[in-house]
Amino acid sequence: MTLKIAVAQLNFVVGDMPGNAQKIIDAAKAAYAEGARLLLTPELSICAYIAEDLFLRPSFIAACDDAVKTVARETAGLKDMVIVVGHPIGKDQRGKSVSVPQRTNSASVIREGRVIENYAKRLLPNYQVFDERRYFTPGQGTCVFQVEGVSVGLLICEDAWFEEPAQLAKEAGAELLAVINASPFHIGKGYERETMMIERVKACGLPLVYAHLVGGQDEVVFEGHSFAVGADAQLAGRAPSFEEKLWFVDVQRAADAIELKADMAPARALDADLWDALVMGLRDYVRKNGFRTVALGLSGGIDSALVLAIAVDALGAQNVHAVMMPSPYTAGISLEDAREMARRMNVRYDEISILPEFESFKASLKPLFDGKPEDITEENIQARIRGVMLMALSNKHGHLILTTGNKSEYATGYCTLYGDMCGGFAPIKDV
Template identity: 75%
Template sequence: MPGNARRIIDAARRAYEQGARLVLTPELSICGYAAEDLFLRPAFIAACDDAVKTVARELAGLKGLHVVIGHPTGGDVRSKSVRVQRRLNAASVVTEGRVIETYAKRELPNYQVFDERRYFTPGQGSCVFQVEGVSVGLLICEDAWFEEPALLAKESGAELLAVINASPFHIGKDAERYARMADRARVMGLPLVYAALVGGQDEVVFDGGSFAVDAEGALVARAPGFREGLFSVQCERQGEALALSGQLVPPADAEADLWDALVMGVRDYVGKNGFPGVLLGLSGGIDSALVLAIAVDALGKDKVRAVMMPSPYTADISWIDARDMAARLGVRYDEISIAPQFEAFKAALAKEFQGLAEDTTEENIQARIRGVLLMALSNKFGSIVLTTGNKSEMATGYCTLYGDMAGGFAVIKDVLKTTVFRLARWRNQHDPYGAGAGPIPERIITRPPSAELRAGQVDQDSLPPYEVLDAILQRYMEDDQGVEQIVADGFDRAVVERVARMIRVNEYKRRQAPVGIRVTHRSFGKDWRYPITGHFRA
């Protein structure tokens, strides 16, 4: 909290010097969103309350400045010997050293990654306050997605709606936010300012992109996405109406937003948790290549280390392409053969495995040797291991426990394989280092994907073609469509049922996977909570 309070104080002072008299900070800005079960600890709530008082006290001398601070407040009280929750997701308006208003969020989301009903009690009423003759109605995030909170604010005299938010990123979310806020402004006949959180918090990324719309819902100002900073909106009275204006940054394309989300997710997870750098296994395949490019964009080449760990089944082109990519990005690159360890494992198990043919057991041994080596380097040097598995693999269990799943942060665990290919091509076409061809060798993108754990292996030996697999995954996992509905869309029944079964039986693996960045509206993690043990069949 002290760090967030200091950032708010410094930003408010800069804004005041630039002429601002109303400063909006995002939802729960004093502590970050979401603090999860820290909200249940009285000491945490007390520290948040103290941080709000610190902000108010240090800004006391700025006459006329109003700062809206998002924070949790309240606590547990006893009523007839029963403990009752009275915690609130709140926003306080501070001016000249005093808290003049505190508003509690009315609409508490409890879907996707949201668990607010676990922590908070819904607020009541409305909050309207005056800033230089303008009546500002305050709403918190989900409040603005419903009509009643805005209507109550308008009935209480609001001329401008100020909405503070912690709205997580997923692909397409920015357009959805704008459409809903534009509709809210039109229905209310009031201009609206939307102040959005930016930054990474564990698996969730907040993309910022604050904006303002006029009373007709037209976009009049928009901040750049994925960038923390001050964003100014001017408010002028024109007759009985208020007119808003400001910088209008054009929207980025979908791949650019996705790339920025992954980069921010890595940068903030590594930086905020104090890791000195990252390391990953670079195989010469597209998944590890993409993760390496993301890591370098996030942290810089000096904080990234790539390790090639060839086995007897590693193709020569994999060595060549891995070396090429490491050289293009300028990262430290090492090669550690796993052949001696693999032979040692096989020798140790020869008696137990006598008379049995080699199968996935030997394939998994290779993956686990690599996991041990990477974790040893992590332990010795402090860098966190980035895993390189994608969403298609996580869904179907095409991954090895304690092998390629071993690590601390799963960068692309919510990125389907077809999207991996698309992002790789996009990144090569948008090279900020001016290298020309881009960081990822073309052959890595065009060659058939392979785990290279046995002779002649390709992914499609074990999985449906990725175009088919990912289309089924989007429908079944992300959109909750049933098998019959997917088959009715033209997919082969046997393939759909096979994919559904793979998803079901590999839940136990996903529970043991590292946390990773959420970029779709439904990821494996908080969005997906299925039992490991169960016999329901749709």
């Protein structure tokens, strides 16, 4: 007996249920052509993660229901193919849709045009970026289904971090665990997940396939890095990080044991993960919000140089506009460095002196500042003039403005309100 599992490590868009459904349909057909008979999609793949208060809208839940039906209908001709699709479900106690539903973070198991099973996530995280108890109620049951003679137990993300859900799936007859996930990235998180899932396999004795989301959504990034762990608690394969991938796991029954085999992407340096997370986070924020180009103030310093390089990697040099706005206090070396950065990155670069505006502000405020020495007030006026300039470019050309402050600066308030804080996205705010 051999079963080929396909993991659809895909980048979905929050609220684009038709588009997300089509991605799943395309992945199912491609996986089927490669001989796969089980397709795993990530947690809440139909609506994408994190949808926040959209979950509270009945129309949103209804659109998710329609998208699941579309996936089922469009894959009905794939004989013996099973597709696991993550989506919210809203029902009352009688099973009827209602205006204020009792929602669950669920997954449907689809076979040949029909939903044959549903599973509701049992354990709801409510820490860090998670707020799932606001939107969902915990599930109570288990879900075990058959594919090509293999009994597969389904878990959703947090369920696999604790012993009980996996043990209940085993008691219900599961021989293999399929875990669908949307677990936000932080440095080293992928290897933390591997370690935790190895411990889960040791505890329950079942091999495990971990299907993970990839892509950026607002302030969080999902890095992919799907993987499989054999019943011997050894890593059996790993998908690449930070890229969409249809990744395959071969399941074989040897005597009474289930063995897994898959391609193994090499381990990565933590700095490489961090860079790719910053690039993906910026790229997806820009594109998913309908922008094409970005602009930023280039000071000649480290932070704006870093943001410039991230933007070029994320969007291409042709879509990045760098602006240097010197004042009477700008050092010559800052101008030289900014010009050199723009030359190396091959981006559009403009210099706009803010001296006339700065002098005009001082003249207007002189009667009110009379007798007081220049201090941080004048420094902040400069920053605010630059903010106005950048926002004007945004309004005129449609650029998304990138701010360049780092985590230490924002944490301590070492920045200027309405000045260098002006913008739509802060790529290094958590660095």
